[in-house]
Amino acid sequence: MQKVPTVYDVADHAGVSIATVSRVLRRPDAVRPETRARVLSSVRDLGYVPSGSARGLAGRRTGVLGLFLPGHDGLDETTPPAPTADGAGVDAAAADAATATTADAAASDPAATPLIDDRDDRAAPAPSGLYFDEVLRGAEIEAWRHGFALMVAAGRGSSREVMVNDIAGRVDGLAVLSQTVPADLVAHVARRIPVVLVADSRPGDDIDHVGVDNLGGMRALARHVIASHSVRSLVYVSGPADSPDEADRRAGLDEGLLEGAFAGDLRVVPGTFGRDRGREVATELLVGGRLPDAVMCANDQTALGVLDVFAAKGIDVPGRVLVTGFDGIEAGRFSRPRLTTVRQPMAELGRAAVRAIVDRLAAPERDPQRVTLPVEVLLRESCPPAP
Numbered sequence: 001m002q003k004v005p006t007v008y009d010v011a012d013h014a015g016v017s018i019a020t021v022s023r024v025l026r027r028p029d030a031v032r033p034e035t036r037a038r039v040l041s042s043v044r045d046l047g048y049v050p051s052g053s054a055r056g057l058a059g060r061r062t063g064v065l066g067l068f069l070p071g072h073d074g075l076d077e078t079t080p081p082a083p084t085a086d087g088a089g090v091d092a093a094a095a096d097a098a099t100a101t102t103a104d105a106a107a108s109d110p111a112a113t114p115l116i117d118d119r120d121d122r123a124a125p126a127p128s129g130l131y132f133d134e135v136l137r138g139a140e141i142e143a144w145r146h147g148f149a150l151m152v153a154a155g156r157g158s159s160r161e162v163m164v165n166d167i168a169g170r171v172d173g174l175a176v177l178s179q180t181v182p183a184d185l186v187a188h189v190a191r192r193i194p195v196v197l198v199a200d201s202r203p204g205d206d207i208d209h210v211g212v213d214n215l216g217g218m219r220a221l222a223r224h225v226i227a228s229h230s231v232r233s234l235v236y237v238s239g240p241a242d243s244p245d246e247a248d249r250r251a252g253l254d255e256g257l258l259e260g261a262f263a264g265d266l267r268v269v270p271g272t273f274g275r276d277r278g279r280e281v282a283t284e285l286l287v288g289g290r291l292p293d294a295v296m297c298a299n300d301q302t303a304l305g306v307l308d309v310f311a312a313k314g315i316d317v318p319g320r321v322l323v324t325g326f327d328g329i330e331a332g333r334f335s336r337p338r339l340t341t342v343r344q345p346m347a348e349l350g351r352a353a354v355r356a357i358v359d360r361l362a363a364p365e366r367d368p369q370r371v372t373l374p375v376e377v378l379l380r381e382s383c384p385p386a387p
Contacts, residue, residue, distance in 0.1 A: 005046040014042040026063065026147030065148045065357055066171035067139050067350070068164060069132050070180045130301075130329040131346055132177070135198065138350030139175060146358050148172070168193055173357035175350075178211075178244050194360035198353045200244045208360060209370045210352045214248035214326075215255070217342035217375035221324055222256025222296065224377065228386035229322060231293040232264035237271040237281050237306070239298040249298050249326060267292070271302050278305020286313060291321055294383070300325035300332050300341055307335050307382065322383040337381035344375045 011018045016039060024031050024039040031039070042048075136152060143150040153167045164181050168174055168189045176186060178200035186207060189195055196208040225231055236253055239246030250268075257266065269284075271277045278297060282305065285291055297303035303325030310317050317323050317337055325332060328343025352371050359369070379385045 005048040007048070009046055010039065010042050010048050013046060014039045027145075029145065061172050062170060063148055064151050064171045065139075065143050065354060066151045066153065066167045066174040067136060067353075068167060068174060068176045068180055069136070069152065069154045070177055130331060131299075131327055134329070134346030135177070135350040135353075138347030138352075139354050140350070141347070142351035142354035146354065148354075148358075150354075164189060173361060175353040175357060179240075179242060194357045194364070196353045196356040196360075198349055206368050208356045208368050210349060210356055210373070211244075211371070212344040212349065212373045213375050214245050214344075215252040217344065217377065218249040218252030218326060219256040219259070220252075220377050221326070221340075221342050222253045223260045224379070224386075225294050225296065225322060225324065225383060226257060226260030226262045229294070229383070231262070231322070233267075233292040233294075234262070234264065235267045235269055235281075235285065235292045235295045237269050237278065237295065237297045237302050239271055239273045239302075241270070243273070246298055253296065265292070271298055273299045273301060275301045275305035275308070278302035278307075279309050280305075282306040282309035286315075291315070294322035294324070296324045298326055300327040300329045300339060303339055303341070303382075304331060304335055307337075307339065311336060317382050318384060324383050328378060332380075335382075340380045340383035341378050342375050343378050345373050348373055 007018055007021050011021045014021070016035060020031065020035065021039055024036050025043075028036055140150050151167060151171055153163050164174075164176075164185055171193065173194035173196075174189060175196050175198050177198050183205070186195055186197065187205065190207055194208070196210055198210050200209050200211055225234070234257075236250075238250060269281050271281065278301065281302075282295070285295070286309070295303075295306055297306060303323055306323055307317065309315075310321070310323070315321060323339070325339050325341040326344075327346070328341050329346075332339035332341050352373065356369060356371065360366070
């Protein structure tokens with residue numbers, strides 16, 4: 001059997017030290033381009049593949065950081081069996097078999113592929129994770145800059161504890177989106193590896209936190225809505241009650257209304273941060289005949305759902321009603337009208353989370369840090385600047 005090349009072979013072939021080979025493979029930007037090219041050429045010529053297990057034994061590190069996100073498909077171990085035509089539950093194995101049979105039939109018979117009339121938006125919408133996509137992108141970039149790989153997991157239902165413990169045993173540090181796992185589980189994992197909570201500004205623990213200025217952003221937006229457009233009736237569609245983001249955004253709304261001397265009618269409608277909920281709220285407003293001067297939403301997905309319904313019903317936005325969101329996701333740039341929003345640096349959140357882990361690895365005993373990133377209000381057509 002051919003001898004498996006080692007890092008020593010690469011260093012000898014390239015005429016550099018082992019430390020230089022390691023830097024090229026883990027932090028390529030820290031090495032001069034000509035040296036980097038020579039080492040990578042040797043890696044290709046020899047067919048060398050780094051050994052993660054060997055590297056971990058040598059440095060007591062895995063070279064991997066973890067990012068734990070919430071699940072988006074709405075399915076977990078508590079999901080009941082799908083109902084049959086007569087209302088009885090379907091056994092999981094039988095459902096799997098039925099799915100396999102359907103898939104086989106579709107593969108063999110093109111006519112088995114369904115054609116769905118979706119002009120009235122009848123099909124169930126695909127789960128949207130635009131916010132999380134940006135956070136993930138930033139974390140990947142920053143992890144690579146520091147010579148780490150990134151392992152991503154999405155937890156659902158009762159599987160979260162098992163998944164968190166599993167990923168914690170495979171990484172050097174872990175970033176967890178706020179409210180994704182219980183606080184006691186976060187504290188448990190933090191005793192073993194560095195943990196940072198992302199999108200969470202709550203005090204009172206010894207965990208590193210990275211978040212954005214939710215309060216200041218919503219305060220500025222609410223002040224603009226009231227002062228620039230003479231709004232006398234306002235509906236605020238909130239986020240989930242247990243969301244730290246929602247708590248700060250609601251506080252910012254209240255401060256902005258106070259500063260704008262708002263004396264009109266305020267209605268707070270519970271939301272979920274989901275586009276479907278935005279559609280439901282807009283439909284309820286139209287059916288109830290109580291269309292306000294403005295609908296402010298706790299996030300962009302909700303606001304886009306509101307715009308969906310208003311557009312379908314011919315409601316003039318912003319002529320009849322103003323609509324605003326919060327997050328600054330890309331979809332808001334292409335809605336009709338384009339969505340006024342508070343843009344938070346989602347990719348920078350991911351990068352800041354990775355930096356916090358790297359800092360903690362370098363100085364395990366330092367005090368917990370709380371990083372709050374600035375936001376900016378983007379005034380677009382759904383709630384334009386003052387006339």
